[in-house]
Amino acid sequence: MYRGQAARLETLAFRVASPTSSWPLLCAAGAKPGPAVIDWWSRRARSVECVTPANPVPCFKIYTREREREREREREMGSEEETVESREWVLSSYIPQGVPTSDHLKIRTVRIDVGVDSIPDSHVAVQILFISVDPYLRAMMTGQEDGLYLNQFQLNQALRTFGVGRIISSKDANYKNGDLVSNPFFPVANYCVIGSVFLHKIDIKDGISLLDYLSVLGVPGFTAWVGMQVVGDPKPEENVFISAAAGAVGMFASQLAKLKGCRVVGSTGTDEKVKLLKDEFGYDDAFNYKKETDFDAALKK
Known part of the structure; x- marks a missing residue:
């Protein structure tokens, strides 16, 4: 297992776990596999810890440090915020060959309405906790269909992948605030409003780690x-x-x-x-x- 350096950085924090085989998928300019700290991210994030864990699936844990205490209160009482600030990874241009860089992937900040009155029926607002970075994602960044069974990512839209999150607002009677869910089409972002059709509720009483839903129970x-x-x-x-x-x-x-x-x-x-x-x-x-x-x-x- 590799345990990477931690860099003191600026505004957003990512905990990254990635085997070297999948590292090029979402890395930025100057990134190298193993315990390297990513220079490009270091100009945009508060801390980056790169590891290759025993758990074989690469994951990002996305959070903003200054909101950790507030989120604890939200989990206990339910969020009263009507909007939240969300940072998301956007595909700005296709990458037919080579490793994605900061020319292809950008971080942007958006405001998302998460109040119950703002959410469509059969939708939920989710705080995304973990996402899975799998090799097939790279093939969706080329701009070439090539018979791939999944469509290409749309330009200037957030990347989407398997993830685990916590519901903070719901317009579906089957889900309530605080429920943990997995979804194959979560955006690579802090928050989202998404339809409930593909959600799978996670029962923490089963004793299964959340990361297991992205590894042995994931793709x-x-x-x-x-x-x-x-x-x-x-x-x-x-x-x-x-x-x-x-x-x-x-x-x-x-x-x-x-x-x-x-x-x-x-x-x-x-x-x-x-x-x-x-x-x-x-x-x-x-x-x-x-x-x-x-x-x-x-x-x-």
Whole structure:
């Protein structure tokens, strides 16, 4: 696990957890994977902590420090504010190739009406707590459809992704202030008003971490489940090979395959990750694909 430096900065605070494989998705100019502090963000944020956690899913926790005490009161009593200030990441231009920079992604501040009288029916106002940064998001920034099953992000609109948030105002009888919810289309922002059709209520009594709803119960876990259960459906004692085996999807796929009684072999890009796969993730065998010249021979070992 990497534990990054913390920089004392200006107005907005982000807690960033990201594996190096997904780092380029939403990084800014000068950003590097691992524990690097992002120079471009440092001119706009109060603090940035970059880590690569055991939890495989990258997340942003977005908050404004000066409002923490006020939010505690809001959670207990319900928000009486009619409008809130929200900062959001906006796609200002498409990125056909390369790494997104500050030329492509901008932060803007907007005021959002969150009073009950301002919210449409079957909508809720949400304070967004965590978002998931997944590889598919990069493919939605190119401006080219290329047969992608998801539409491209719209220019000058906030990026959208899976997230977890807390309801601060509701126009839906099924949801009340303080409810925790997940949604696949939250904007990358502090707050939003959104339709309730795709909301999923989170019951904290289940004892499941909020981050688990973005990892094993989110896009990576669901992708792994579809691959192992719906598409591949391997049988006991069969051999299963997983590439990008130390990634967010790969590590879940391997566990599902092991539960089915399969022999699981994975490939990854460093010797350290090979050791991780075998010693901690339970792979039967693994190899560094950057060192192998004959993949058929490596798989036959």
